[in-house]
Amino acid sequence: MADAAAAPIDALTAEQGLTDELAVGAGDQVLITAGAGGVGHFAVQIARILGAEVVATASPQHHEFLHRLGAAVVIDHTRPDWPDQVREVTDGGARRILACAAPTLAGAARAARDGAVIATPVHAEVAGRPGGQHARWLRYDGQARGSRPDPAGPVVRRRFAVGHRAGPRTTGRTPRRRTAWWKRGHTGARSP
Numbered sequence: 001m002a003d004a005a006a007a008p009i010d011a012l013t014a015e016q017g018l019t020d021e022l023a024v025g026a027g028d029q030v031l032i033t034a035g036a037g038g039v040g041h042f043a044v045q046i047a048r049i050l051g052a053e054v055v056a057t058a059s060p061q062h063h064e065f066l067h068r069l070g071a072a073v074v075i076d077h078t079r080p081d082w083p084d085q086v087r088e089v090t091d092g093g094a095r096r097i098l099a100c101a102a103p104t105l106a107g108a109a110r111a112a113r114d115g116a117v118i119a120t121p122v123h124a125e126v127a128g129r130p131g132g133q134h135a136r137w138l139r140y141d142g143q144a145r146g147s148r149p150d151p152a153g154p155v156v157r158r159r160f161a162v163g164h165r166a167g168p169r170t171t172g173r174t175p176r177r178r179t180a181w182w183k184r185g186h187t188g189a190r191s192p
């Protein structure tokens with residue numbers, strides 16, 4: 001039950017970052033760091049639904065999983081030079097970045113080209129000041145901006161059939177079992 005409850009939070013967080021913050025659309029390229037995490041694995045799928053090309057980062061054991069979800073390129077973020085690899089495959093640096101885990105924030109700044117936008121749901125007290133003055137950081141926390149009539153977000157509502165209730169956001173718990181379930185290849189609507 002707890003895992004099921006976490007899924008919409010992660011999905012909505014991913015969708016908000018990609019749409020409200022980064023304005024990702026068809027034909028865009030987006031870097032999603034920690035793409036195999038709770039937020040990240042939804043972000044990879046939602047970015048693909050939006051028509052974007054996805055460059056993701058993850059540990060090697062999650063690369064196949066992310067390719068199956070639609071990532072075009074997956075880079076090993078356990079290697080210290082991963083931001084340089086991102087710069088190579090993105091022709092000089094990523095323009096739009098969803099940085100989905102605190103340990104990837106500094107690397108995200110290094111992977112960003114001048115004028116890039118980096119959105120992150122990592123809480124401010126954890127995120128600190130990751131640097132990267134050449135890029136614009138957007139930290140967001142799931143609070144509605146009032147910019148759209150459907151609070152669940154059109155992509156999440158359509159594709160994942162997620163319900164939404166107004167109220168305080170809960171954040172931070174890692175839905176490990178649910179993520180493991182996805183990694184085993186299940187993509188249906190029911191979790192174990």
Ligand SMILES: NC(=O)c1ccc[n+]([C@@H]2O[C@H](COP(=O)([O-])OP(=O)(O)OC[C@H]3O[C@@H](n4cnc5c(N)ncnc54)[C@H](OP(=O)(O)O)[C@@H]3O)[C@@H](O)[C@H]2O)c1
Pocket residue numbers: 009010013034035036037038039040057058059060062077078100101102103104121122123126140141142169170171172173174175179
């Ligand atoms: N509304 C909100 O404000 C909101 C909602 C949800 C989440 N969040 C925040 O979003 C962040 C992500 O949450 P989550 O649930 O997606 O977390 P998660 O499921 O624990 O995923 C974290 C990912 O980080 C990667 N990682 C761990 N250590 C790393 C390291 N040293 N270097 C690089 N990557 C590393 C792991 O990837 P690999 O296993 O592939 O290495 C893992 O998949 C958290 O800070 C959370 O608090 C905010």
